[in-house]
Amino acid sequence: MTVNTASPVLVVGSVALDSVETPFGRADDVLGGSGTFFSSAASHFAPVQLVGVVGDDYPVEKLAVLTERGVDLSGVEQTAGSSFRWRGRYRHDLNAAETLETHLGVFSHFAPKIPEKFRRAPFVFLANIDPRLQLQVLEQVEKPRLVACDTMNFWIESRRPELLELLKHVDLITLNDGEARQLTEHTNLVHAARWILDRGPRHVLIKKGEHGAFMFTKDSVFFAPAYPLESVFDPTGAGDSFAGGFIGHLAATGDLSDRGMRRAVVVGSAMGSFAVEKFSNTRLLEITRADIDARVQEFRQLVAFDADMSA
Ligand code: AMP
Numbered sequence: 270m271t272v273n274t275a276s277p278v279l280v281v282g283s284v285a286l287d288s289v290e291t292p293f294g295r296a297d298d299v300l301g302g303s304g305t306f307f308s309s310a311a312s313h314f315a316p317v318q319l320v321g322v323v324g325d326d327y328p329v330e331k332l333a334v335l336t337e338r339g340v341d342l343s344g345v346e347q348t349a350g351s352s353f354r355w356r357g358r359y360r361h362d363l364n365a366a367e368t369l370e371t372h373l374g375v376f377s378h379f380a381p382k383i384p385e386k387f388r389r390a391p392f393v394f395l396a397n398i399d400p401r402l403q404l405q406v407l408e409q410v411e412k413p414r415l416v417a418c419d420t421m422n423f424w425i426e427s428r429r430p431e432l433l434e435l436l437k438h439v440d441l442i443t444l445n446d447g448e449a450r451q452l453t454e455h456t457n458l459v460h461a462a463r464w465i466l467d468r469g470p471r472h473v474l475i476k477k478g479e480h481g482a483f484m485f486t487k488d489s490v491f492f493a494p495a496y497p498l499e500s501v502f503d504p505t506g507a508g509d510s511f512a513g514g515f516i517g518h519l520a521a522t523g524d525l526s527d528r529g530m531r532r533a534v535v536v537g538s539a540m541g542s543f544a545v546e547k548f549s550n551t552r553l554l555e556i557t558r559a560d561i562d563a564r565v566q567e568f569r570q571l572v573a574f575d576a577d578m579s580a
Pocket of ligand 1: 283285302303397504
């Protein structure tokens with residue numbers, strides 16, 4: 270399996286400046302955004318094509334690290350105005366981000382234009398952005414093998430009808446447990462997953478932060494734990510990095526069987542675990558393929574047990 274044989278992955282998402290406070294420190298105006306974290310993770314497995322927008326205040330030179338990793342940034346527009354900024358805080362419960370400020374800036378007038386050369390990407394990830402924009406992307410792409418989307422509380426509250434429309438057009442959705450409960454108004458996650466499956470997607474991935482992730486289909490449930498890290502530094506971007514590992518791995522193998530999808534969930538968990546070890550996407554850019562493979566093997570150890578009850 271090499272990057273050369275992998276299918277391209279198109280991702281449309283936010284390219285942000287994040288300011289984050291955690292119990293261990295703070296970072297201001299660092300590289301962030303759903304599109305950025307996804308690309309940083311997915312680029313370990315497949316060629317990535319990123320579409321997004323930044324303002325004229327964006328330090329675009331900071332994105333060079335993505336180009337070096339083979340991310341095609343020709344779909345990232347720079348327009349007059351201020352960049353998307355997100356400010357968040359984590360207290361001792363690192364599973365729950367508290368949004369202190371969401372400044373849409375140039376995102377409020379953004380209409381994604383998918384470059385001609387990106388329109389046939391077999392794998393499409395609609396990262397966390399306005400569901401109206403996610404729908405606009407789908408009008409421009411040509412028969413992808415797999416379309417996945419993400420969302421968050423901000424859009425569940427403000428764009429619910431558009432989000433429900435989007436569900437009819439995606440194969441897979443990733444969201445965290447709180448978002449699944451908010452979207453479906455079911456407290457039980459099995460019921461929540463069923464509610465979503467009834468509205469379009471064939472796979473629903475519900476992430477539970479440090480408690481792992483479930484993948485639901487109409488007739489199966491798979492669970493992967495989160496990697497038990499000794500120190501979680503900044504949880505920002507874990508979800509997008511999970512998605513980047515998951516979709517990147519699928520694009521690299523082309524294996525969309527149940528077996529392949531289950532393995533991709535573990536790869537996603539591994540990438541999420543790297544993302545939280547440092548601020549911003551720093552750790553994702555440091556790691557090598559060998560680091561990733563070693564961590565995936567550690568997941569095997571984590572869940573291996575002898576099920577022979579007579580022993
Ligand atoms: P997560 O993987 O869920 O931790 O995503 C974190 C990233 O989402 C941060 O880098 C933010 O810049 C970005 N983000 C936060 N709120 C929004 C929003 N409303 N729309 C798009 N991106 C967002």
